[in-house]
Amino acid sequence: MTSTATIPDLTLMERFRRVRAASERLAAPLEPEDCVVQSMPDASPTKWHLAHTSWFFETLVLKPTHPAYRPLNPAYNFLFNSYYNTIGKQFLRPHRGLVTRPTLADTLEYRRHVDRYMTELFERSEALGVDVPETVVTVGLHHEQQHQELIVTDLKHLLSCNPLFPVYREGSGAGAEPRREGQAPSAMAWVDGPEGVVDVGHAGEGFAFDHETPRHRVFLHPYRLATRLVTCGEYRAFMADGGYARPELWLSDGWNTVRQEGWEAPLYWMTRDGEWWMFTLSGLRRVDDAEPVCHVSFYEADAYARWAGARLPSEAEWETVAVRRPIEGNFVDEEHFHPRPLSAEPDDGPHQLFGDVWEWTTSAYAAYPGYRQPEGALGEYNAKFMSNQYVLRGGSCATPVSHIRATYRNFFPPTARWQFAGIRLATDGD
Amino acid sequence: MTSTATIPDLTLMERFRRVRAASERLAAPLEPEDCVVQSMPDASPTKWHLAHTSWFFETLVLKPTHPAYRPLNPAYNFLFNSYYNTIGKQFLRPHRGLVTRPTLADTLEYRRHVDRYMTELFERSEALGVDVPETVVTVGLHHEQQHQELIVTDLKHLLSCNPLFPVYREGSGAGAEPRREGQAPSAMAWVDGPEGVVDVGHAGEGFAFDHETPRHRVFLHPYRLATRLVTCGEYRAFMADGGYARPELWLSDGWNTVRQEGWEAPLYWMTRDGEWWMFTLSGLRRVDDAEPVCHVSFYEADAYARWAGARLPSEAEWETVAVRRPIEGNFVDEEHFHPRPLSAEPDDGPHQLFGDVWEWTTSAYAAYPGYRQPEGALGEYNAKFMSNQYVLRGGSCATPVSHIRATYRNFFPPTARWQFAGIRLATDGD
Amino acid sequence: MTSTATIPDLTLMERFRRVRAASERLAAPLEPEDCVVQSMPDASPTKWHLAHTSWFFETLVLKPTHPAYRPLNPAYNFLFNSYYNTIGKQFLRPHRGLVTRPTLADTLEYRRHVDRYMTELFERSEALGVDVPETVVTVGLHHEQQHQELIVTDLKHLLSCNPLFPVYREGSGAGAEPRREGQAPSAMAWVDGPEGVVDVGHAGEGFAFDHETPRHRVFLHPYRLATRLVTCGEYRAFMADGGYARPELWLSDGWNTVRQEGWEAPLYWMTRDGEWWMFTLSGLRRVDDAEPVCHVSFYEADAYARWAGARLPSEAEWETVAVRRPIEGNFVDEEHFHPRPLSAEPDDGPHQLFGDVWEWTTSAYAAYPGYRQPEGALGEYNAKFMSNQYVLRGGSCATPVSHIRATYRNFFPPTARWQFAGIRLATDGD
Amino acid sequence: MTSTATIPDLTLMERFRRVRAASERLAAPLEPEDCVVQSMPDASPTKWHLAHTSWFFETLVLKPTHPAYRPLNPAYNFLFNSYYNTIGKQFLRPHRGLVTRPTLADTLEYRRHVDRYMTELFERSEALGVDVPETVVTVGLHHEQQHQELIVTDLKHLLSCNPLFPVYREGSGAGAEPRREGQAPSAMAWVDGPEGVVDVGHAGEGFAFDHETPRHRVFLHPYRLATRLVTCGEYRAFMADGGYARPELWLSDGWNTVRQEGWEAPLYWMTRDGEWWMFTLSGLRRVDDAEPVCHVSFYEADAYARWAGARLPSEAEWETVAVRRPIEGNFVDEEHFHPRPLSAEPDDGPHQLFGDVWEWTTSAYAAYPGYRQPEGALGEYNAKFMSNQYVLRGGSCATPVSHIRATYRNFFPPTARWQFAGIRLATDGD
Secondary structure (H helix, E strand, C coil): CECCCCCCCCCHHHHHHHHHHHHHHHHCCCCHHHHHCCCCCCCCCHHHHHHHHHHHHHHHHHHHHCCCCCCCCCCHHHHCCCCCCCCCCCCCHHHHHHCCCCCHHHHHHHHHHHHHHHHHHHHHHHHHCCCCCHHHHHHHHHHHHHHHHHHHHHHHHHHHCCCCCCCCCCCCCCCCCCCCHHHCCCCCCEEECCCEEEEECCCCCCCCCHHHCCCEEEEECCEEEECCCCEHHHHHHHHHCCHHHCHHHCCHHHHHHHHHHCCCCCCCEEEECCEEEEEECCEEEECCCCCECCCCCHHHHHHHHHHCCCECCCHHHHHHHHCCCCCECCCHHHCCCCCCCCCCCCCCCCCCCCCCCEEEEEEECCCCCCCCCCCCHHHHCCHHHCCCCEEEECCCCCCCHHHCCCCCCEEECCCCCCCCEECCCEEECC | CECCCCCCCCCHHHHHHHHHHHHHHHHCCCCHHHHHCCCCCCCCCHHHHHHHHHHHHHHHHHHHHCCCCCCCCCCHHHHCCCCCCCCCCCCCHHHHHHCCCCCHHHHHHHHHHHHHHHHHHHHHHHHHCCCCCHHHHHHHHHHHHHHHHHHHHHHHHHHHCCCCCCCCCCCCCCCCCCCCHHHCCCCCCEEECCCEEEEECCCCCCCCCHHHCCCEEEEECCEEEECCCCEHHHHHHHHHCCHHHCHHHCCHHHHHHHHHHCCCCCCCEEEECCEEEEEECCEEEECCCCCECCCCCHHHHHHHHHHCCCECCCHHHHHHHHCCCCCECCCHHHCCCCCCCCCCCCCCCCCCCCCCCEEEEEEECCCCCCCCCCCCHHHHCCHHHCCCCEEEECCCCCCCHHHCCCCCCEEECCCCCCCCEECCCEEECC | CECCCCCCCCCHHHHHHHHHHHHHHHHCCCCHHHHHCCCCCCCCCHHHHHHHHHHHHHHHHHHHHCCCCCCCCCCHHHHCCCCCCCCCCCCCHHHHHHCCCCCHHHHHHHHHHHHHHHHHHHHHHHHHCCCCCHHHHHHHHHHHHHHHHHHHHHHHHHHHCCCCCCCCCCCCCCCCCCCCHHHCCCCCCEEECCCEEEEECCCCCCCCCHHHCCCEEEEECCEEEECCCCEHHHHHHHHHCCHHHCHHHCCHHHHHHHHHHCCCCCCCEEEECCEEEEEECCEEEECCCCCECCCCCHHHHHHHHHHCCCECCCHHHHHHHHCCCCCECCCHHHCCCCCCCCCCCCCCCCCCCCCCCEEEEEEECCCCCCCCCCCCHHHHCCHHHCCCCEEEECCCCCCCHHHCCCCCCEEECCCCCCCCEECCCEEECC | CECCCCCCCCCHHHHHHHHHHHHHHHHCCCCHHHHHCCCCCCCCCHHHHHHHHHHHHHHHHHHHHCCCCCCCCCCHHHHCCCCCCCCCCCCCHHHHHHCCCCCHHHHHHHHHHHHHHHHHHHHHHHHHCCCCCHHHHHHHHHHHHHHHHHHHHHHHHHHHCCCCCCCCCCCCCCCCCCCCHHHCCCCCCEEECCCEEEEECCCCCCCCCHHHCCCEEEEECCEEEECCCCEHHHHHHHHHCCHHHCHHHCCHHHHHHHHHHCCCCCCCEEEECCEEEEEECCEEEECCCCCECCCCCHHHHHHHHHHCCCECCCHHHHHHHHCCCCCECCCHHHCCCCCCCCCCCCCCCCCCCCCCCEEEEEEECCCCCCCCCCCCHHHHCCHHHCCCCEEEECCCCCCCHHHCCCCCCEEECCCCCCCCEECCCEEECC
């Protein structure tokens, strides 16, 4: 799917309408029971995502701007704040799953309520005597798209806890067909990336988050990037070679995690009658060797790379190559909800840079030189998470295509596995 | 409400019908969202209680007895087993809240399915060529009544976690009226109980659990029992006298718990503008000084008794007195869902022995002399819990009246507070 | 060794001298390094035991009585208080092992200091114009004897954590000789105990702790007591029969503990080349099948008894039999530091009631009817521990013989294994 | 003290002799009790440091090289391995404090044993027919110097746990004199550092650890470095301004740590009668406002910098400036064991770059471009720790002066506080 990230003709209101509808489309196949439970502290219930994204517009757009706005329920301000210390006390994240009221129906009514006032704001701002705060609304839409990705990943985790392995969307996945032995991907190939002093970071046109700026210079030593993602079949070779049992392949913290958590395969993989199966949003099925491996932590990606005689790319290396490639790939808009095997290769690549899986980099998440944290609540959006996390790039099959950019910086702790995260290799050049 | 525990005219089928209907009546005011969430490891979702009680009849009655029984879903055998090691592997208790499918509607269908076959068994046992296993069915009904109590207490805990404090049943409670200063209960009075060698335990007529037998002799030294329960007003005096801050009033483990958990009042109590309020199933309201105090742990009951210059009764003392009193009181059948103040006192009492609140005793839960554990799955019902728990007696406002007896032994760990448990004092006689 | 518990000719001062010397004799083989480390929260360093027992005399005897007493170091009052809330703030138990100063040498000087003033008090009480507080001194001596036992058990735990398995006292144990296949003990025999209404508890003569009183009546149903302890060989049969893998043999909490802790044998047992070895205070050696099994928890004792078709005795049953037997056995005074196989059997027994191992009973530790907690610090000695513990009877190979009585009540949580605790069976009579 | 890091005339044997002696000099004031206890999992007992550094020479030098080497005790290989997975199973780090034997005296004998063979190797290598492995010996000496620093910091933590606050070295500290109000340091000044493409990393001459290489290019944007360290007085201003209570000043993980750990001042600070005191290796004394603040975590350093309108330097910025400055400062060789106030300022600085306190940087610890991990056991030295840690630079008052370099990279988790770590500010240039 070619990027429609910046369809120039869309008005802000039309964008608003589309993004809001996309969230509810994701929730449509779910029962109320599915939408309320929180399966681990890192995840949130679907109902919470639907409410919190509305809270954003209510709190940061409607309350400060719309002269006639009346909250549907004042308590929602407390219930659906996430981590903004500047906006009162928030409800503790691990307790989000304990709030059964408002129900899903109440939450959808809350969305209607907010959407009605937002529409009024778009359509009658002049009559209301106010300006539509375009920047904050735009942030709110990208914020909601981030939560769309989390609806998918958090729901997948929840359903995986059910021994019945419920199906979210029938037919969108691969079914239970056997491993495709014959469809091994082409051998790994490499491209040289631009080296020396290069510019990275957002250049100014279009939306970007604060932490993608300022555009700045870095020095890159010679390096090469793999032209495709690591596949399940390749990853199984690592496992078969004792990958999870050889401490010399792992960072020390990674090895400790392997032992404490009992990891011996990517998340959602399990053995049945001697074969590897995996849980997907289309249910349980055999592992497909040709697919990109996903649901691996940074530690697993790093260990795999060491085993393969390579390394992960830095975020600057990744961006310098990716900025020259089109934003095409398997995004949430396709509703496949799983990475796809690499098929046609129209050119030398690299391929699969966008969509399919987030790609772990060696870069600890940190501020760019000269970075300035925004004032107020938006200042809490990214800056305060700049420790103990690694940068991932490129978006996944759960990301909306209009949400991604070559300069986009996602970040997760090195132990996180419930995102659609995978592996692209790099090596030093010569 | 006078006990109808043994209405002699009811057939087993009619009893079955009534008990099953009572469970669903408790769930009727709930949304699907309320029925799926587990708020702590000790509690279970309503949906699970509804399913597990059906599992009992399916597994212990229908499968071994009904020749034509077909499970609705074979996976339910695994999902809804609770702790019966003899019947395959059970699903881990703390994960009960992660199973969003089957939904509440599916679960009610499961109940229909089981009920249909059970009815067939009752009505056509002769044609089917089998005997109705009356003992196991009777155990199953008492089992379901125990889970009815847990539906109430587990739901109360869940709703209490919601900062909106949702109301389960409007109008059944006291509303938000102020403390009734003028309605102080009469001064505490005492009755002498029978002493010397007495017989305790179930005597043979009617249903009883295995651990209420055998009937046996114990020696009782002179003692006195309070004629009513300790009230919230009296308990507030203990609190005002530094009850939660004076280690000399507490057992050592109790004191550690007070400090670790930060206890400074019964569960569900909180201060608002300098006054004590409490969460009830009718919502948040002021503490009523005249009501029996409840939601206290054994440690709190014990500390209160020490502060009051008294002690708790032993279970033998309690039973020896209670067996001479009628089974009357405020049970779940009244749908008040909260203990009531003592009103009319028709005789010298003691009063409130049955219903309102479970009464903590000094007796560690243990086997009676000569006790024989039943064979098979029913042997796991009570015997294996005989450590680190204390016996409670008399039933509560969440107990069905037809479920209670003077010989009935309930048991919970000394830290448990989410049951409707309160305090009756005793002292040594002279 | 016959009990010398009440050699009538000993003055209080002479008793004081002997008990104090015995503590130091236990520490004599140790290096300073051995005396300072705390191997788990339940245990304390030898140095702490030596200091705390002196603190008792300083705080409860010298300060209130001796007009000229001057503390060696005022900070010791804080450092060496154990759990007496009534005497200021105590130093947290799990931190006892962090205090390297005072050194062992300093601590022995502290003992000299206290002993000097105590001697002066004994010898010159008249000149000082005070009365020797005989009761408190006597409690202090029994208190110190309790800590002598803990020096042995805590040290054993510490040394067992060292992969070199250091020897505390060479030659006192069995060495590494193989299992004595030929010396199987006689088949288990049983004696009927007195039944009906019996009197138990301390009768008045000689010293006893408060919780052994008051003497009171209990009703005993017919029962039988095994005439000897369960042996290692018998316990190995339980293990070989899947004892640690069959949930139906265990209390629920016990089974959880087995799985969480990975128990598969008594504490200090390990396999080497397919054989069972055990760590003793004389080093590592093979398990001797003829010896009484020890270092088992209540849960293991209970599971073993269930497997053997028997049960544990209640403390009243045990006492009613034991009060008729002489106090003879393998005590710490012999310096063997391990239970011995039963050898000569002079009569029908029961044997091994005293010494060798503490015997778990089914009795939860609780107050006797009519029990009155002492005032002040001594009131904290026993009463506040009356929850979540089980009574053990009879003393062990780490107990001083002059410390034990038939009415003596020891108590530990059901998971505790580092004491020398073993198993005597009982059954219902007919 | 001017750096003598590379006194050219010293033979390797003489260096060996000096480094080994320095370790024992640090332990000289200690009692055996002080040397055996482990006060937290991150720290190790002095005895362990003394043994482990000998184990290094035994395992990596003597066993592979010296033809006649005989271990003193084969078990030491297991006991004193630290984290080298390639050399057999290691003893678990948190259990190091449970090993009371070998004693301190035994450990010193182990050192004698290893030193004797090492001396023989140095003096008679030709006669033995072997080459002295100079590289490994040199690594061993730097390894031992790292453990010298840990002896100091781990001991400080241990002694701080003792409510008596024992003195390690009398007179070397500041005593208990009051805060020096009049000696406020000069106002903070700044220097511009070199910008553009610069070379960083070890250049080839002399010893360096693998992770200091390869020398490589980085691009530096304009920046300024503070000419001195942040003082206790300045840090107290941050505290007084609500520094520990304002979430907007903290990284999210840092804020969580502040709340979980209850941090409200640097480690070892405490209030007495309304004034701030601190524990030092010379005992408890008042905080000196003129001294560099130390025992702060990365999170505290980062929050302070944000509060001060500045930031921390990157490691490349720090190194680019420091490489131009002499290696002078307050090192462990002075035996002051605490940072000193800045006194004479011979030039514009920056000052205090070396010694006093390790300086936190914004740089997550990671491999340099082109880094190659060494083969074998030495490959485990640094590379596997490259996650979740931050680089610190410059050495401290616990570092031997001959151990430090401008390119030296130390690393600790962002929560670590028990090292002598402090704060140097930086800002963006213009």
